[in-house]
Amino acid sequence: MPKRKAAAALKKKDEEPEDEPQKQTAGGGDEDDSEDDDDYQGEGGSDEGGEGESGDSDDDSEEGEGDDDDDEESSGDSEDSFPSASSDEAESEDDEDGEAYKEIDCAFEFFDPQERDYHGLRALLGTYLDGAAFDLSGLCNAVIGQSAVGTVVKSSPEDDPFALLTAFNTAAGRHTGDAWLGELKAYLAAGCPDAAARAKLDKAWSGPGTGLLVSERLINCPPQLAPPLLHFLMEEIEGAATDPDYPAAERSEFAFARYLHFSRVYCDPQEEEEGEGEEGGEAGPGPSGSMGPPPPKKPKTAGGSAAAGSSKGKAAAAQPVIVYVRPEDEYLHQVCAWSYTFPVTSRPVAKGDLRPLRCVMCVEAGRVAEARAMMDLVVGNPMTDPAAAAAAGAAAAGAKQGQQGVAAGKQGQAKKQEAGPAAGRQGAKGAAAGGGKGAAGGGGKAAAGQAAAGGKGKGKAAGGKAGGSGR
């Protein structure tokens, strides 16, 4: 049974008494452990899926199955129950019954990629290169093997992932020689519209400190998934890069100076008639390299409609407009250093439908926060809710701790529970989060690794835990 029933009182209790979402509080710190492939099971999460959690219950119970004893933290950490309760943000779908726009509450939980996700990741990433054959198994192995950085979104630990976000070092990481990385680069390079773009890609790819973001999502995932995903990613990257418990080589692998973001966007074919299509747009100097002068915000926002999720609104602007279905794409595109798009030719597109494109953009690391801030304004970030306010960024350990206690795990202190680690590690290590790096006491990677090796999910955290609450 979940140890921490801290937030139980806060949450409206669901049917299952024992499944209350455990607030991260106790465990808080353990994220670290959990990060190593622990299966953070939010029991609350699973039943939350069905029941509408009331407002505060964003955080699903941290406890993973069976990790009563050791993993409180892990459970809490890794999951961040999407705050659907309060805001009923679950997608509104029109029912087949004809009850239009009845809202359904869904809980999304955030986990580290684990071996159990292997087949789900294969399904999700199968078309990552739009039908081009590549070493899919290698990519999935790499995603799963990289315990420090990477997040999958599932509705319960047993489900297949809906969404994935992770980052790999392109030139100097442990995957440098892998077949899939080469095939990925070749695919990106093949889409370059001209030699200048090609040169920029090559330079960025081979430069030290470049992180390739691997991001894939089911169609029509709610846009509200993006801010927490990015939050976790950045937290983990920062943690991995700065955590002294990690060996120096690994830290430098994640010290990213820029990110290559490879994503899916659409363009409105009506604009094609204007002459300037989206496809193969030159890599221009500005963010909208492929679009000539950046389109006015309004139509783009209307089109992109980050807030509305995947809206395929027809932009009325006379210029070709990129329609973004993932909210982070729009804002990253605005702050990127260069970008280009190329069309997806592998599937037929009905006349009048939006044309699918792949967009490659290079974003300097320093500007990611800007993009995230803009996105959070529009989409809302449960991680930065008042309760979770302290959790965002590299909050002070003390603050985390305080918050931890108070919040009673409400806030999705999911994977990267700063509070936990901070508490465990005593030394407020700034953005300690980093996935489960070293339990207090400097087990560090070894402990983490060991914990990871111990087996995914519950109970492993024991190794990592510094004892005490959840850590």
Add this chain to the structure above:
Amino acid sequence: MATRTQFENSNDVGVFAKLTNAYCICALGGAENFYSVFEAELSDHIPVIKTSVAGTRLVGRLTVGNRNGLLLPNTTSDQELQHIRNCLPDEVVVQRIDERLSALGNCIVCNDYVALIHPDIDRETEEIVADVLGVEVFRQTVAGNVLVGSYAALTNQGGLVHPKTSIEDLDELSSLLQIPLVAGTVNRGSDVIGAGLVSNDWAAFCGLDTTSTELSVIESVFKLRDAQPMNIVNDLRASLIDTMA
């Protein structure tokens, strides 16, 4: 001899191919790799044909057959039916049947002597199966799953079933089918055995992700080690003919 292969990045070989002791049917695929792997291994002994079924590439899941016959769903087009009839040897009876559960490969699993069928299959279809394929038919489930064709793979030598099959079920099925059965996985932990591999008495093909443990289980239960087509003949010969002096 078990071989690892892939159909266009998919490890589910049993979806895109159907392998029996008398013929092999492959799907039309983008890359010729898949077909050529089968050809290399099998074409000396049995015909290997490429076709679609019902306009799809899911030949393994839509059809069921053994060395006596082949059954096709009612959605098979006339051209496909004719093409298959032309390519297969005359001994193999090819028949298109009308069955509501048209994914025959998922609902029926068989070797040359026995077949397991989905509990809800029509009685008429059951009779056709017994007739055309020349098998004894049993309505059974595998690990509580009605899709027997998806969760079991059978040859005359042995069978592999869903990993969660209980010991009692294994014993029961084994005595029904009169072959040794093993509960295991294929393609790195996938429990959909029927979709993950194809096998006949001397060859098996599974996905690239199959671990060596899984592969050795497959080779051992289907008795594929050192199994060459001629070995079967030689083994039989040894048991049939006494040498004198």
